[in-house]
Amino acid sequence: MRDTVAYFAAVVVIVPLFSRFGLGAVLGYLAAGIVIGPSLLGLVQDPESASGLAEFGIVLLLFVIGLELKPSRLWSLRRDIFGLGASQVVVCGLALTAVLMALTSLSWQAALVVGLPLGLSSTALVMQLLAEKDITNTPFGTRSFSMLLFQDLAIVPLLTIVAALSRVPPPPGLPPALDGLQTQALRIIEFTPLTIVPGWLQGLVTVVALGLLVLIGRYGLNPAFRLIGQLRVREAFAAAALLTVLGAALLMQSLGLSMALGAFVAGVMLAESPYRHALEADIEPFRGLLLGLFFVSVGMTLDLNVVRDQFGLIVLLVIAVLATKTIVIGLLARAFGTGWLRAFQMGLLLAQGGEFGFVLFAAAQQGALISGTAAQLFGAVVTLSMVLTPLLVRLASRFNPAEVARTDLDGPEAAAPQDAAARVLLVGGGRFGQGVAQMLLARGVEVIAIDNDPELIDVSRLFGNRVYFGDGRRVDILRAAGAENAQAVVLAIDGKWDVGIIQPIRDAFPDLKIVARTYDRIHLLDLLRLHPEVTAVREVFDSGVAAGRATLEELGTPPETIAAIEAEFRRRDGERLELQLCSGDQLSGAERLFRPGVAFIPEAMGEIPFAGPIDADDGAPSPQADLLVLQGEPVRA
Structure with a gap:
């Protein structure tokens, strides 16, 4: 209860201040986490106690994003996802590996398992910044999201690489097919066990899991929501919406895949559903609250003692990461048809480290590839890069109005169809x-x-x-x-x-x-x-x-x-x-009001047909009591 009160108090006080001065809510959440974390005020001593719940903020965010992307629209982004996205992960990872080998004494194996995670970006942070600028559904926003989506797909292969390079001997009794790989439980960002298996088998599991989600989403969810909708009980529909998201996330998690990826696929399958707007509206309050908690938890993980002891090296690494990723992503985006200025801004937007970096650093530490101190140091690099990103994006936006991002692509993607807003x-x-x-x-x-x-x-x-x-x-x-x-x-x-x-x-x-x-x-x-x-x-x-x-x-x-x-x-x-x-x-x-016994005679009506004498005994009004209303302009004879 004390941790919860500290969280809400920090958010209520700090976040509005940052928003008031134009620094954005994300930076406010991160600052709130640093203030109440164990390194400063110590109001929350165990940051990991909130991280498990906070991760669902990212899950709900990806589900809402999926609701906005129809399968046909997602298919039209395949070039950006598998072309630009794959290039970004590989080139950024290798470039940062080379930078780490030049700046530190890490072996090539250690530099690789650190450089690849640093090449990833923060989905939660980037999508929140895009939403704040209202450019999520612009060509700039969708191209940025395409790279983030491939990064989520790359998590499992990256974990497999870490396991393959691990210096910890495999547990006894492993089948020969798993020789050289370590089967271990990793506390990933969802804080649940993940088993490392051969790449081909993991790929097959991924395809089967995605296919299962597609079948359930296409043929099972709409009838279920239709039945619940007939009850017209708002709470039941909201519960069903949350159950859908969490069920998809837990299904993927149980198979060793990303929970966020499962939620995203479920959202895409419901993008053409008549229930999509109701789902989005019911989930939005939970998404906003939990996503804020996620950023607070990231801020709480920053160890200020490590920053103090290794200040010079951390500053050098943060600058190196931001500069390398900005240049690489900018060049790749330009190669895929983005204008030079917008490509540079896209590089700055995606230059920070991502939340999955903490996952891979923990895996590398457990595999005896890096020390615990190194894992904390690189975790601080990721956190500080996330803290600096809103400031860098704000600075970059001064070079060009945000509205230009809506129509900046030079290639054929510039004409990609967008969902037209309702008139x-x-x-x-x-x-x-x-x-x-x-x-x-x-x-x-x-x-x-x-x-x-x-x-x-x-x-x-x-x-x-x-x-x-x-x-x-x-x-x-x-x-x-x-x-x-x-x-x-x-x-x-x-x-x-x-x-x-x-x-x-x-x-x-x-x-x-x-x-x-x-x-x-x-x-x-x-x-x-x-x-x-x-x-x-x-x-x-x-x-x-x-x-x-x-x-x-x-x-x-x-x-x-x-x-x-x-x-x-x-x-x-x-x-x-x-x-x-x-x-x-x-x-x-x-x-x-017209009343019985009152006749309206329009101008130039002519003669009024008269049906004959009225019998006073038949209950009709007496002719002597009738009122004749004449309308028109007087005319001199």
């Missing part, structure tokens, strides 16, 4: 909403509908409509569906919904135009008193007018007379509505 969000896909959608689609407007009826969603998607599951009254659902880039939202909700939902939407998206369906006149008045800027539509008003018009046609009323009557009715109704809004009294403006 209009439609909350409620029922009979009213379907009519609205048809009007908008006829104009070529993009429409994304949100509804909480799984059956309606299934039927609508058969016709090619973009309909997603969720409660569109929630701001987080609207944000996940793209409200920040939409022009308008139409609230086509059945029934007399709470008008209080408008204010949170207005606060979150001040530029979003709102069109709202209202249940009746009282509902309309309640809405307009609070939000006169909202365009409100009564769901039965126009249908009632249409029915009255049709009835007059059946009675033989001339079309021009019907049009004049309709116009007069709408004018009177508008005046009555204004009086009711101003006075707050629903009875105001009653004189604007």
Whole structure:
């Protein structure tokens, strides 16, 4: 409990300060970890106690990223993933190996098992920085992510290399096929055992595991979410979302693979699901909290005593790592079609060490390739490089506005299709909403509908409509569906919904135009008193007018007379509505209503057909009590 209080107290005090001065939340989290860690205030003595839980922040982050990448989009990135990504891991790893051999007394084996991990970058840090600048889905962001994704795929081969170079003899009784390899339990970043097996077998396991996840995601998850969605219990759906992420992560972990990779694949399989926005909205609070805890835990691992004792060497190594990776990644990105300036910025963004470096340093230490002191030293190098990255990125952004990153690629990837932001969000896909959608689609407007009826969603998607599951009254659902880039939202909700939902939407998206369906006149008045800027539509008003018009046609009323009557009715109704809004009294403006015994005579109507004398005994109003209303301009004879 004490550690938890210390964590939240540090976050509440330090992170807002860093954000206030424009240093970013990530740097604030790292600083908070350093302050409360054992090297400074000592409020938390065991940093590893939070690391296991904090790692799930990365898992949830990769799942949300996967939700944004449709399989077709992921396939279009194959050149960046397996070309640029593989080149980056190999070239950066070998370059840093050479640098370490030049600057230290490490053997080539030790330099290799340290240089390869230093060639990796921090997925959590980079993706958070991209999100803060809102360039995750730009060509710059997707190319950066492609390299990070291949790094996750490379973790197992790198662990295999460490095991192959290990100086610890294999345990007795190993099969001959495993001779020379060490089977050992490593406390990896998920803090769970990982068994090192031959590369070909690990590759086969990886393919089988990914195939299993694909099958489950494609044929099992959507029916399950559909069933849970029918219950309309928000807590159950949120629990199912977390279970999906953690289940995929634990499946991959049990096979010795990266938990983050499993969560990412599960997200990709749900990228085209109608439940993707609801999943993202339900997971987002957990993701943000746990990812913050991860950065705090990284800050707590920084041993300031090691930094003090080896300050000169650590500073030299940090500079060498940042400079080498910036140059190598920049040149590789340029070779793959990125402009020179943007390639340089991409190099700075990915120049830091990554969280998996701690994993591989621990493996190298257990394999007697490096000492415990060396593992702590290189861990400090990784941590300090992560601390410096937000500052370097902020400095690099001054050379060119962030907006340029949206259209910077020179090669064919510049034209890669992106998911276009919704022009209009439609909350409620029922009979009213379907009519609205048809009007908008006829104009070529993009429409994304949100509804909480799984059956309606299934039927609508058969016709090619973009309909997603969720409660569109929630701001987080609207944000996940793209409200920040939409022009308008139409609230086509059945029934007399709470008008209080408008204010949170207005606060979150001040530029979003709102069109709202209202249940009746009282509902309309309640809405307009609070939000006169909202365009409100009564769901039965126009249908009632249409029915009255049709009835007059059946009675033989001339079309021009019907049009004049309709116009007069709408004018009177508008005046009555204004009086009711101003006075707050629903009875105001009653004189604007048509009453029995009052006839409306339009201008230039001509003769009024008269059906004959009225029998006073048949219950009809007495002709003597009738009121004749004449409308028109006086004309001199």
